[in-house]
Amino acid sequence: MEPVAAPNPAAGPQPWRNQCPWVSVPSTVTPCSLSDVMSEELAKELQQQEESAAFPHAISLDTTALIGEGADTDSDLLLAQMLQMEFDREYDAQLRREENKFNGDSKVSISFENYRMVHPYEDSESSDDEVDWQDTRHDPYGPDKPSPNAKRGFVGKGKEITTKHDEVTCGRRNTARMENFAPEFQVGDGIGMDLKLSNRVFNELKQYSYSEQRRSARIHEKKEHSTSDQAIDSKTRLLLYKMVNAGVLESINGCISTGKESVIFHANGGSMDDKMVPAECALKVFKTTLNEFKNRDKYIKDDYRFKDRFSHLNPRKIIRMWAEKEMHNLIRMQEAGICCPEVVVLKKHILVMSFIGQDHVPAPKLKDAILSSEDMKRAYYQVLDMMQQLYTECKLVHADLSAYNMLWHMGKVWLIDVSQSVEPTHPHGLKFLFRDCKNVSQFFQKSGVSDAMGERELFNAVSGLNIKADNEVDFLVEIEALEKINEDHVRQMGKRVQMAYECDGPKEN
Structure with a gap:
């Protein structure tokens, strides 16, 4: 086999070079003149492209824009300011590199933004993701439906800035939010009147609305269940x-x-x-x-x-x-x-x-009945007989007997309202009886019944007791002593009944 001759590089185009992977192809270099390489503008442009490619979020500072184009650079102070700005820019770029190196691909990242020397000015309002504490979906003056006269952000040199904290806009929004109050809280047509409420007034009305709603619920509950x-x-x-x-x-x-x-x-x-x-x-x-x-x-x-x-x-x-x-x-x-x-x-x-x-x-109450002296005297003796029967036969004390709880009907006295009546053995039964006697005695004595007895005499006549005392205080002391004896007697009787029940056991039917 004959040896293959080595290819001659100067022998014209050779297509087999692109097909062989072991052959190195020399890269084409764009020719550049020496004056272009020594140009400062080209060097500055290449540096900015390199930094922007490496750090896309970095912000470069143009010293001519900060100091002013055509400014005199012979001043040492001006040169120092320019150098300081350049140093701050390089320092911020270094912080960016450290931040990217530290965070890497982690989902949780940190920021060195607070340590930067030069902070970019961002002309932006509050974040769109910020949620107000009130529901503004139906707010005619909310962010979805701004007022036609409202101005937001910078509208020109020397003009005012209108934000959500503006007094007029906030007042109109508060008026619209009153529609969310309870239905029973009447707020009127505040939007039609272009009413403006401050935050303090709106918060007070809101709290008052809540209290009225709770009060209304309590009232309705009381009416429904009582x-x-x-x-x-x-x-x-x-x-x-x-x-x-x-x-x-x-x-x-x-x-x-x-x-x-x-x-x-x-x-x-x-x-x-x-x-x-x-x-x-x-x-x-x-x-x-x-x-x-x-x-x-x-x-x-x-x-x-x-x-x-x-x-x-x-x-x-x-x-x-x-x-x-x-x-x-x-x-x-x-x-x-x-x-x-x-x-x-x-x-x-x-x-x-x-x-x-x-x-x-x-039938009229005995207090309101118009009776003659004979009828009043007859009524007195009827009441006396009923009190004695009530005590001796019924074993009851009315405990609230007065001219308001006795009716006059068909020439007779009728007793009503006996839900509070107790037996004489009640711990306060005799005291209740004395109070009834006092009410009855005072009423008939004022009504002109000459035969009406005093409260102590009437008490002895009804109860059959012979309590002797010179005044009402001593009389009540004797009554309390009798009630104490009755209470001890009733307690002993109850113990005896309980012991007998426990010894004999319950009887089967």
């Missing part, structure tokens, strides 16, 4: 509808009396299978507001009939116990022959009784 004067709640209304649908009542006519604890309605009676319903009935609806019962637990918590149940009930069920207590007291009085309303039926906190009056007109 009875008030001449008004009933939804549960009470449902109970009344059931009575009418069941035929116990034919119709309910309206309110005839209101008190601290209850509301009295007049109704036409219907019919029941096991009991005769009067033609005219009185509905006593106990209020469920609890305000009038919070200080009256002393009448029921020490009553042995309800003592065991009192501590296990919530406040609203205690009100039902008041209605139940009045029903039992009225039944006792009716069995003893005392003039009082007749119980028809009890539904939770609604007590249906016979109506004391005629033709929808209630």
Whole structure:
């Protein structure tokens, strides 16, 4: 085989050179003159291109732009300033390089921006990602719908800057935001009047709106779950509808009396299978507001009939116990022959009784009745007999007896409102009796009844006790001593009953 001759570089174009990977191709160099290489402008341009390629975020400073084109550079101060600016620029470029080297490709990066010597001026407003503390979607003066007269940012040399903190713009925005208040808080047409509210006024109105909303919720809750004067709640209304649908009542006519604890309605009676319903009935609806019962637990918590149940009930069920207590007291009085309303039926906190009056007109109270001297004297002896019967036969003390709780009807005195009545063995039973006697004695003495006894004499006549005292203070001391004896006796009797029950055990039916 003959040897291959070495190629001659000067022998024209050789296409095989591009196909051989082991052959080095000399790079083409653009010719440049010596004057171009020595040019400062070319060197400065090449340096700027190199720095911009390496650090795209770096900002170069043009000293001629900062100092002024055509300025006199013979001054040492001016030259020092130019050198200092150049040094600061190089220092900032070095910080950029250190920052990029330190961060690398990490997702979490640090910045040396605060250590830069020359900070670029950025003419920008607040960030678009900033979220205001209010919802401005429906704000006619918000960032989405600026006012036609509003000016933002720099609008020219010597002009003002308008931002979101501008007084007029902020005031209009606050007026528009009042539409987000509660519906029951009336704010008027503030946008139509171009009303401007300051931040202080808007914040006060906002807090007031919240307080009014909470207050309105409490009021509505109270109206829906409690009875008030001449008004009933939804549960009470449902109970009344059931009575009418069941035929116990034919119709309910309206309110005839209101008190601290209850509301009295007049109704036409219907019919029941096991009991005769009067033609005219009185509905006593106990209020469920609890305000009038919070200080009256002393009448029921020490009553042995309800003592065991009192501590296990919530406040609203205690009100039902008041209605139940009045029903039992009225039944006792009716069995003893005392003039009082007749119980028809009890539904939770609604007590249906016979109506004391005629033709929808209630009987007058003894306080308001116009009686002659003979009728007043007759009424006094009737009250005296009823108090004795109530104490001896019914074993009850009215505990709130006065001319306001006695009615005058058909020439007789009728006792009403006995929900607070207690037995004489109650820890304060004798004290309640003395208070009743004092009220009755003072009323009839002022009414001109000469035979009316004093409160101490009336107390002894009703109770059968013979307490002797020269004044009211000593009389009350004797009463408290008797109540202490009765309380100890009742406590001992209760222990004996409990011991007997534990020894014998419960009896099987």
